[in-house]
Amino acid sequence: MAMPWGSISSDGSRPTRPSYVPPHIRTRISTPHDFFHRGGSLPNPVDAINKFSQLNVDDNEDLNNGIINFDAYEDIPVETSGSDVPPPVNTFAEIDLGDALNNNIKRCNYVKPTPVQRHAIPIAIAGRDLMACAQTGSGKTAAFCFPIISLILRNRRGWSTVGGTRMANPLALIISPTRELSCQIYDEVKKFSYQTGVKVVVAYGGAPMGYQLRELERGVDILVATPGRLADMIERHRVSLRSIKYLALDEADRMLDMGFEPQIRKIVEQMGMPRPGVRQTMLFSATFPIEIQKLASDFLSNYIFLAVGRVGSSTDLIEQRIELVEDMDKRSHLMALLQAQREKGIHGKQALTVVFVETKRGADALEHWLSRSGFPATAIHGDKIQMERERALRSFKTGATPIMVATDVAARGLDIPNVAHVINFDLPKDIDDYVHRIGRTGRAGKSGLATAFFNEGNLSMAKALTELMQEAKQEVPAWFSEYAQRPCHGGGGCIFSQSSKVEENAM
Structure with a gap:
């Protein structure tokens, strides 16, 4: 088995960047592509600036409408590891996400899945736990939002998230390190849950708690939160985690870097959340250091490991x-x-x-x-x-x-x-x-x-x-x-x- 992230390279200089295979792996599926093939030479400063004539101006409707250049993702290498890995899909139509969500995906000009979506969404829809390493800007937010929305729409008839009570009982919890990222995830979930009846609330520090509590009292299916504010609300008995069916942790490596591990462990392990195997858990990280490996081992059950691009590296874009x-x-x-x-x-x-x-x-x-x-x-x-x-x-x-x-x-x-x-x-x-x-x-x-x-x-x-x-x-x-x-x-x-x-x- 390859040595985990953080091991020392042969010359003793710095940690290597191997493809890590978690210990429970039985099979390994690899899609080889030469993602980083570029060629050419580094431009001089003035020549390099020429590219800005095509970027980030009001005249460019595609950019301002947020249209994604899906073709640029075609050659990204993907590795999936684990037992009984669901096959990837090439279009959203191949996945049973439900009519309402599919309509919202079309409204947002999502032409086809990015590599992380192509692999992660079928895995999540199948009910499997997932540890995904993907570069920033790869479309990973939708990779966990789509399955959560779809699964709630599919299964919530037997679940109750009635508003009007002081104690909120969300069905899904998305934890992220910063208020900015939490707000961005909230915006994405709201956008894709449009006209579905799925209720979304965001909670973060640095803002008055009163408004956030009032929103929770109206009912919540999906709660997006930062660790500190979430722990505070739980301790005040305003949020219960006993009904959680789906847990997603985004930018997990950043949360650990920021010192949130004790709070995250307390939230997941000591505050009434259903145990691994009862809840479904998805953990997303741009890097895969030993601390993240340990977190995945403790929080996930019989999980599938997904690596999109080169873990801890930069994109060739x-x-x-x-x-x-x-x-x-x-x-x-x-x-x-x-x-x-x-x-x-x-x-x-x-x-x-x-x-x-x-x-x-x-x-x-x-x-x-x-x-x-x-x-x-x-x-x-x-x-x-x-x-x-x-x-x-x-x-x-x-x-x-x-x-x-x-x-x-x-x-x-x-x-x-x-x-x-x-x-x-x-x-x-x-x-x-x-x-x-x-x-x-x-x-x-x-x-x-x-x-x-x-x-x-x-x-x-x-x-x-x-x-x-x-x-x-x-x-x-x-x-x-x-x-x-x-x-x-x-x-x-x-x-x-x-x-x-x-x-x-x-x-």
């Missing part, structure tokens, strides 16, 4: 560039990059761009400097209250402020359509955080660009970043390869996966 920029030159370099990008945009419009920085103070300072310099920008980080975060996201999505300066809080599950460019103004200290950051672009089958500012202060990331780019069949600049070969100093600063992160009070 994202073109990655590394630029050597000293700290003192970062602002001027960013300005030149944004100016070139604006000049290449249709009607001189700025493409939606996310700029990642390390600290909250740095985010606010850079936002102010950009806005003062003629580049409308907004900022999002952990100190923003919910209203400010929602206002910033709305302003960014509409293009009123097409540049969003963010700390890693914005990388944790945010699904912002049509982001054309991600700039790592400050590189993270962890390669998984880098993968999550650049995953804000190249979503829904569309191409994107990711630029990283690198200098000797980021030496601990050089080797991991080089290997990531090589996995994606992208050309690594010769000067950067030389940095990757240098010895790394500074005490524990050369850990390449699951390394020390910026403390939460710096986010």
